[in-house]
Amino acid sequence: MSLHPSRRAILAGLAAGLAAPSIGRAQATARLVIVGGGFGGASAASFARRAHPELDVTLVEPQRSFVTCPYGNLVLAGRRGLDSITHSYDGLRARGVRVVHDRAAEVDPTARRIRLAGGEVLGFDRAILSPGIALRWGAIEGYDEAAAQRMPHGWVPGDGSQTRTLRRMLEEMPDGGVVGLAIPGNPFRCPPGPYERISMIAEYLRAHKPRSKILALDAKEGFSKQALFQDGWRALYGDMIEWVPASRDGKVTRVDPAAMEFETEFGTRHRVAVGNVIPPQRAADIAQPFANEGGWVPVDPVTFEARNAPGVHVVGDANAGTPMPKSGYVANSTAKQAVAAAAALLRGEAPPEPVYFNTCYSHVGPEYGISVVGVFRAGPDGIAEVSGSGGVSPRGDLPEQRRLEALYADAWYDSITGEMFG
């Protein structure tokens, strides 16, 4: 094959680039190890391969495929199957990510090593942890892992069995029964999540068990997108949903899964046909050595490095101390900033100025979507929302706005999961 000189020159240039020793070589072997293949971890891995091909990327995740929390509520409504919210890691492998299906057992930030449960030890130049949350078993008396079989949480999807159990219980309950939800105080994963869940359960009950009720017992006084949710509930479901704030004895302090009872702070007992307990939370175990007393990891607002472990960036729900919600979109946005910061620091440069982004769409009913938007920047006092921007969907009788937002929510799901896993 004969090549034209100009093309040969290009190829020679490429070859030289590949073979270049010194800096080029050193960068090509900088090791980025990512723990957790969920919203933050998969976003970090995908972005690292797209934007920083000089990084050698390993992703550690015990699950063979990832079931998203987002759109799990639509599975409860019966609108979607679990398959449609389950994603394979093959796309990341095809991008050149080494995916190791194991659990990280210990992170040593000084030696820069991560030990896996299976025995392998991974050295790193920079690590990103996005292990998500752990549930605080026992924080609600009687609520432990065994109780979660009878009263599912559906808040850490794992292999999807929690969502499947909750769906089956809804299908099996009699018409006229009470679905009870126990909702935690702040901070917790996905501030609008419990209220989208109430909505999607109501959508199912209205169509199939219209005499049933939903009793939502809340440890808080108010919640995300509250006015919009409550407008929608009244319009779509009449008086099916009763939401009880803490001041009206909404805080669940004890559960009895054998008797299917919730007990509240002031001693009221509620019998339920289906019980969904969303317990208080903290950062997942692997991140606990870096966490504060509240169980969340304080981080640098620009690099997302743990305050007590430079070189270890903690993104997603596990971190603390930001006004940003614990959402998939924030996990995605902060993961990209952490990768860009890590790459800059590896080059000996200053990390870039961040712009963090969040949108959380929620489905309230058929053709009825609402949203909240936030754009955030890091300033002298930490991370703050850009004033005048963001906020929630407008209130009022706006059927076209609601219909479009439901459609755009579906587009969001496909776009962001495509970016993470495609």
Place this chain on the structure above:
Amino acid sequence: MLRSLGYALFLAPAFVLQAAAQTPAPLAGQGCLGCHGSAGQGQGPVAALAGRDRGEIIAAMRAFAANERPATIMNRIARGYTDAEIEAIAAWFAAQPR
């Protein structure tokens, strides 16, 4: 000279396209990709931005920010970015293959 330039252009597209595809969106514009597709290619009812005219994207963003263009969400989003960011983001989308 002319002939080799022609050759270079003729042979270039594969490299150029690859290079363009590998240039990541500016960090400020990364948030756009969660709805408009990972390369701005659009997603279902959300419009493609890849390969669109730079000025058109900038004008749309200004109109959204000023509530002068119908929006379910872009008005709330557009107000979060500086002019310089919007110009850089628009230039990146404009340079992407359709």
